Amino acid sequence: MTIHKYSLYVALLPLALSFTACHSSRAEDDEHTESQGVQVKLIALHKSQLDAGLKLPGEIKPFQFADLYAKVNSYVKNVNVDLGSQVTAGQVLATLDAPEMHTQLLEAESRLHTKEAMFRASRATYNRLLKTSKVPGTISPNDLDMAFEKMSADSAEYLSARSAIHEVQQMLSYLVIRAPFGGVISQRNVHPGAYVGPAGKGSDRPLFRLEEQQKLRLAVAVPEIYTDDAHRAEQVHFTVKSLPGDTFTAQVNRIAGSLDTRMRSELLEMDIANKEKRLLPGMYAEVSLPLPGKKDVYVIPKSALVSNSEKVFVIKMTAGKAVWIPVQRGNEADGKVEVFGNLSDNDQLVQNASDEIKEGALLQAVTK
Numbered sequence: 001m002t003i004h005k006y007s008l009y010v011a012l013l014p015l016a017l018s019f020t021a022c023h024s025s026r027a028e029d030d031e032h033t034e035s036q037g038v039q040v041k042l043i044a045l046h047k048s049q050l051d052a053g054l055k056l057p058g059e060i061k062p063f064q065f066a067d068l069y070a071k072v073n074s075y076v077k078n079v080n081v082d083l084g085s086q087v088t089a090g091q092v093l094a095t096l097d098a099p100e101m102h103t104q105l106l107e108a109e110s111r112l113h114t115k116e117a118m119f120r121a122s123r124a125t126y127n128r129l130l131k132t133s134k135v136p137g138t139i140s141p142n143d144l145d146m147a148f149e150k151m152s153a154d155s156a157e158y159l160s161a162r163s164a165i166h167e168v169q170q171m172l173s174y175l176v177i178r179a180p181f182g183g184v185i186s187q188r189n190v191h192p193g194a195y196v197g198p199a200g201k202g203s204d205r206p207l208f209r210l211e212e213q214q215k216l217r218l219a220v221a222v223p224e225i226y227t228d229d230a231h232r233a234e235q236v237h238f239t240v241k242s243l244p245g246d247t248f249t250a251q252v253n254r255i256a257g258s259l260d261t262r263m264r265s266e267l268l269e270m271d272i273a274n275k276e277k278r279l280l281p282g283m284y285a286e287v288s289l290p291l292p293g294k295k296d297v298y299v300i301p302k303s304a305l306v307s308n309s310e311k312v313f314v315i316k317m318t319a320g321k322a323v324w325i326p327v328q329r330g331n332e333a334d335g336k337v338e339v340f341g342n343l344s345d346n347d348q349l350v351q352n353a354s355d356e357i358k359e360g361a362l363l364q365a366v367t368k
Contacts, residue, residue, distance in 0.1 A: 037320065037361070037362030037363050037364035038322075038357055038361055038362065038363055038364065039364045039365075039366045040317070040350045040351070040352070040357070040363050040364070040365065040366065041350070041351040041352060041365070041366060041367075042317060042348045042349065042350060042351060042365045043300065043301070043304060043348070043349050043351045044346050044347070044348060045298055045300070045343055045344070045345060045346060045347040045348075045349055046298075046345060046346070047296045047297060047298055047299075047345065048296075048297070048298075048299045049292075049294070049295050049296070049297070049299075050297070050299045050330075050331055050333055050336055050337075050338050051290070051291070051292055051333065052229075052290075052291045052331040052332060052333035053288055053289065053290050053291060053333065054222075054226055054230075054288075054289045054291055055286060055287065055288055055289075056220050056221070056222065056286075056287050056289055057220075057284060057285070057286065057287070058218050058219060058220040058238060058284070058285040058286070058287040059218070059219050059282075059283075059284060059285070060216050060217070060218055060219075060240075060272070060279055060280070060281060060282065060283040060284075060285055061216065061217045061218075061219055061281055061282075062183070062211035062212050062213055062216060062217070062281040063212045063213075063215040063216055063217055063271070064181060064183075064211075064212045065183075065186075065209065065210060065211040065212065065281075066180055066181070066209070066210045067206035067208075067209050068093070068177055068180075068206055068207050068208045068209070068210060069196075069198065069206050069207060070096060070174070070177075070196035070197055070198065070207060071171075071174040071198055072096070072098055072101065072171055072174050072175065072197065072198070073098065073195075073196075073197035073198070074096035074097055074098035074101075074175060074195075074196060074197065075096065075097050075098070075193060075194065075195055075196070076094060076096055076097075076190050076191065076192050076193060076194045076195075076196060076207075077094075077095045077096055077097040077192065078094060078095045078192060079093075079094045079188070079190060079191060079192060080092055080093055080094060080095075081093050081094075081185050081188070081208070082185065082188055083185060083186070083187070083188050084184060084185060084186075085184070085185045086182075086183075086184055087179045087182060087183065087184075087185060087210070088179065088182045089179055089180065089181050089182050090178055090179060091178065091179045092176055092177070092178055093177045093178060093179055093185075093207075093208055094176075094177040094190070094207060094208075095175060095176050095177070096174075096175040096176075096177070096196065097175065098172075098175060101168065101171060101172055101175070102172075104168050105165070105168045105169065105172065108161070108164045108165040108167075108168045109165060111161045111164070112158075112161040112162060112164075112165050114161075115154070115157045115158040115160070115161040116158050116161070118154045118157070118158070119151070119154040119155050119157070119158040121154075122147070122150045122151040122153075122154040123151050123154075123155075125147055125150070125151070126144075126147040126148055126150070126151040129143060129144050129147045130144065130147075177207060177208070179210055180210070181210070181212060182212065183210045183211050183212040183213060183214075184210070184211055184212075184213050185208055185209070185210060186209045186210070186211045186281070187205075187206065187208060187209035188207075188208055189205045189206060189207060189208070190207045190208075211281055213274060213277060213280070213281060214273075214274055214275050214277070215271060215272065215273060215274060216271070216272040216274045216279055216281060217269050217270070217271060217272070218236075218238065218250050218269065218270040218271075218272055218285060218287070219267055219268070219269050220236070220267070220268045220269075220270075220287050220289065221260065221263055221265035221266070221267055221268075222265055222266050222267075222268055222289070223264065223265050224259060224264045224265060224266070226289075226291060226331075227259070227265075227266045229291040229292065229294075229331060230255075230266070230268060230289060230291065231255060232291075232292045233252055233268075233289055233290050233291065233292065234251065234252055235249055235250065235251050235252060235270075235290075236249070236250055236252065236270060236287050236288060236289050236290070237249055237287070237288045238250065238285040238286060238287040238288065239285065239286050240279065240283050240284070240285050240286075241283075241284070242283065243278065248272070248279070248285075250270035250271065250272050251270060251271065252268055252269075252270055253269055253270055253271045254268070254269040255267075255268055255269075256268070268289075291331055294330070294338070297330065297338050297339075297340070298338065298339050298340070298343055299336050299337070299338055299339075300314065300336065300337060300339055300349060301335060301336055301337075301351060302332065302335055302336065302337050303351060303352050303353070304349050304350060304351055304352070304353050305327070305329065305337055305339065305353070306353045306354060306355055307329075308355050311324075311326050312326065312327055312328065312329055313325055313326050313327060314327055314339060314341075314343075314349050314350070314353060315349065315350040315353040315357055316343075316347050316348060316349055316350075317348045317349075317350065317363045317365070320362060320363060320364075321360055321361065321362060321363060322350070322357050322358065322359055322360060322361045322362075322363055323359060323360075324359045325341055325342055325343060326341055326342075327339040327340060327341030327343070328340045328341060348365075350363070
């Protein structure tokens with residue numbers, strides 16, 4: 001038994017010596033690496049400008065549109081247009097009928113004639129008394145004043161009657177539905193004989209929807225983080241699914257100037273000439289929005305930027321050691337990114353940075 005244990009010890013002794021030698025060699029290599037530092041490639045920091053781009057969904061809308069309703073309770077008499085009809089400004093789209101309003105007009109005209117006759121009579125009476133009063137002692141001042149007051153009252157009633165007839169005539173003009181501008185009828189919801197009005201059955205939908213389509217609007221919601229850069233954009237390019245392979249260009253015409261509180265975005269609008277009517281309101285577009293970068297900012301490769309759960313930072317070599325510098329990231333494009341932080345020109349940054357390079361670690365610059 002003793003001889004067997006001895007033999008086993010003799011057999012394991014070379015393995016133990018080999019392991020000890022390897023461990024000693026690895027420890028020496030680690031000490032050598034620590035003394036030399038982590039080998040890294042460095043880049044010198046300089047200011048430049050990064051022009052980026054952003055792809056966003058957009059919506060094509062009519063340049064202007066109007067939902068046309070009936071202003072008075074009436075029945076549809078004639079409809080002169082249909083779905084898809086091209087109309088011009090002032091064109092009659094439909095005529096309505098309201099017989100009771102014609103009766104109101106006759107009553108208003110009768111009252112106007114009565115009040116006009118009363119006013120003419122009281123004015124004539126006043127003028128005669130005024131002429132007669134020029135002979136002293138013929139007309140008392142009180143009679144003259146009463147005649148003047150009667151004329152004034154009749155004049156007010158006459159003007160009121162004229163106003164009433166104008167009101168009825170104005171309401172009658174609403175029985176003729178006209179196009180407020182040139183465009184296309186995109187909705188028609190009535191037929192002759194239908195009851196329409198400002199309230200009740202028939203008022204839940206417009207008689208017509210009119211859209212201007214020879215000129216369109218492209219609306220794009222830009223996220224808050226990009227709004228400052230989007231203000232410098234002058235034109236955009238966009239495509240639509242129904243016309244693959246075609247790219248359209250539009251100028252930026254309007255900027256909202258405030259954020260949508262729900263989406264936290266700012267609305268940009270572009271005008272689109274659409275005389276050939278290849279584009280339709282309601283289409284969705286994929287918009288390429290150029291983002292001209294800020295001038296004189298620090299731009300670095302994305303590999304030099306480290307982002308973990310705690311912070312976003314770059315690693316600067318100072319006196320041969322790693323220093324973590326917190327930064328804020330800006331626009332990104334073509335593998336580069338804008339950074340903002342406590343940085344200076346010609347700072348030496350680690351090109352391929354990672355959080356495995358601990359702060360304070362020794363660094364050794366390599367050129368390969």
